[in-house]
Amino acid sequence: MRILTGPAPCRGVRPRTASPPDAVEERIPGVDLRFVHVSDLHILADPERRQHGVDTADILRQAIPAINALRPDFVVAGGDLVSDASEESYRRLRALLAPLAAPIHLLMGNHDSRAAYRRVFQPGAPATDEPVCGAFERAGLRFLLADSTLPGREEGELSRAQLAWLEAELAAHRDRPTWVFLHHQPLPIHVRWLDRLGLRNPDPFLAVLARHPQVRAVAYGHVHQPRSWRYGTAHFTSVPALAFQFSPINQEVEITQDTPGFRVVEIARGQARHRLHYLDGRVVAEPRLDAIPIYVR
Numbered sequence: 001m002r003i004l005t006g007p008a009p010c011r012g013v014r015p016r017t018a019s020p021p022d023a024v025e026e027r028i029p030g031v032d033l034r035f036v037h038v039s040d041l042h043i044l045a046d047p048e049r050r051q052h053g054v055d056t057a058d059i060l061r062q063a064i065p066a067i068n069a070l071r072p073d074f075v076v077a078g079g080d081l082v083s084d085a086s087e088e089s090y091r092r093l094r095a096l097l098a099p100l101a102a103p104i105h106l107l108m109g110n111h112d113s114r115a116a117y118r119r120v121f122q123p124g125a126p127a128t129d130e131p132v133c134g135a136f137e138r139a140g141l142r143f144l145l146a147d148s149t150l151p152g153r154e155e156g157e158l159s160r161a162q163l164a165w166l167e168a169e170l171a172a173h174r175d176r177p178t179w180v181f182l183h184h185q186p187l188p189i190h191v192r193w194l195d196r197l198g199l200r201n202p203d204p205f206l207a208v209l210a211r212h213p214q215v216r217a218v219a220y221g222h223v224h225q226p227r228s229w230r231y232g233t234a235h236f237t238s239v240p241a242l243a244f245q246f247s248p249i250n251q252e253v254e255i256t257q258d259t260p261g262f263r264v265v266e267i268a269r270g271q272a273r274h275r276l277h278y279l280d281g282r283v284v285a286e287p288r289l290d291a292i293p294i295y296v297r
Helices: 056-070 087-097 113-120 162-173 201-209
Strands: 031-038 073-078 104-105 134-138 140-143 178-181 217-220 228-230 234-238 263-268 270-280 284-287
Touching: 031 056, 056 087, 056 263, 087 113, 140 162, 162 201
Parallel strands: 031 073, 073 104, 140 178, 178 217, 217 234
Antiparallel strands: 031 263, 134 140, 228 234, 263 270, 270 284
């Protein structure tokens, strides 16, 4: 799968297709697009290692049949694909993703290595440390994939070049409803330790969004928990991790036993419907956009 980007093309990966399981979810009539947002897979090279007692590879193995059953048009994996930034971790990730039937777009997170990612998922291309970003269009909507990672740091940043790229992409497609994906949270979630590790230059990013009201949503990971609110003209959403979860209440680091999951978005007649799918079988529908709280800075 080819992903458009700034000065040079970035490439995602389309794993080999697998037959979906027998129990598949049919689309509601009128749905133009269905996609899945996952994040924070935290795959490790060593299959015997665990993170906070969690086998993250096994969680991904459980998630893929559930995602295949939904028959999404595509999947976005929003960063922290691996935990140790090694090529072997990316090779293991590639093998684990092989049964996924849908195309997948991969973002970078603070635990990722751009160069190692490129060596595994873009063989033959220069293994540079340049941002991994891209843009694509489906069903009349634009999707922009930004790279908020700051090499060597846990917090994130969008460079001037990335902000200029976002501005140019949005200016060139003012008539297209647009989703923006990145790893780090651009607005504080009011969990002190996590907010110290969020996007450290949110104001220029939010200023770009304010100049382009066609941005319908901003989707991110990093916080290992679902959040949903409105800010300006956009819907800001995060997802549970496909790994261990962080407490939404404790102001210091706390790993919880909450179930991993992912977000499913359906677009019908220009309106988005969101559901959180958890690996224990629960499906939690989010309210309509006009019922979602407004974020006040």
